[in-house]
Amino acid sequence: MGIGMQIVYLGCSATAQLEAEAVAQLLRLQRFGALLSNFHLAIEALRLRSGTPLYDVRLDLVTQTNELQPIGRYAAENAEEAVRCAFDAAEKTLRNAARSPVRQR
Template identity: 55%
Template sequence: MGLGMQIVYLGFPGSSALEAEAAVQLLRLERFCGVLSACHLAIERLHPLQPGIRQPAYDVRLDLVSTSRELAPLDHCENDDPVAAIRAAFDAAEHQLGSAVFAGASSRSDVARRDH
């Protein structure tokens, strides 16, 4: 069936190019559809707090929703380029999911070895 994703833009209208990039990045998480049911992606245009001080222009937040409907928020990714921030958020998600799946498989293997 595939993973669902909601995208929210804060502080700017968004674009079809950003939606397309997010959709491409979501494909990377398809292999985790056994444990993951959806993602919530928020892309926020940041406004400088102080004039003249260089700050990242975009903040991207990705929350993962498990098949049991548990929400797992990931760390924020900031960058001047929203595409780079989106990619970084999905990199983090893929890493976290891969580690969790590997850890789960390892613990199941340990249990199986103890049973035999």
Template identity: 50%
Template structure:
């Protein structure tokens, strides 16, 4: 059984291309399927007055909460970017790093 994902959109309506990109990124977490039960992806559109000192109409915040098979929650860092695809990829990069760290730690 694969890793399941729920997606929540805040501040904008989701779309099929966003879900397709998220699904492609989720494949990267399949190697952790013995450890992961699922994940929640939240993508938020943030209207911000300034970004790097210049006017920015929209930023995207992508973040993942990972649920382990033992019902533990691993919150992954927020990834903010003007480009939604970059924010999504960065969130899954961060998730991979967190999972690799979690699996290296000795169990108690």
């Protein structure tokens, strides 16, 4: 079974292009399935005084033991770009986790 993803849109609606980007990024990280069970992705459109939208994207990883690991917040004028940045950070985090030796308790 693959990794799941929950997406929440705040102040904006889902578009086919944005959904496709999120799915493409999810598929890119499927190789880390042994470490994860789910992603929580929040995409929020913020309205700047200039009238230009700014998209704030937050990504959390849910581990196999149901622990929540926040990745961070990424903002861009383009929602797809902000999603890519969040998933790039997640990939870096997961690569480091995969290299780390397992801690014994």
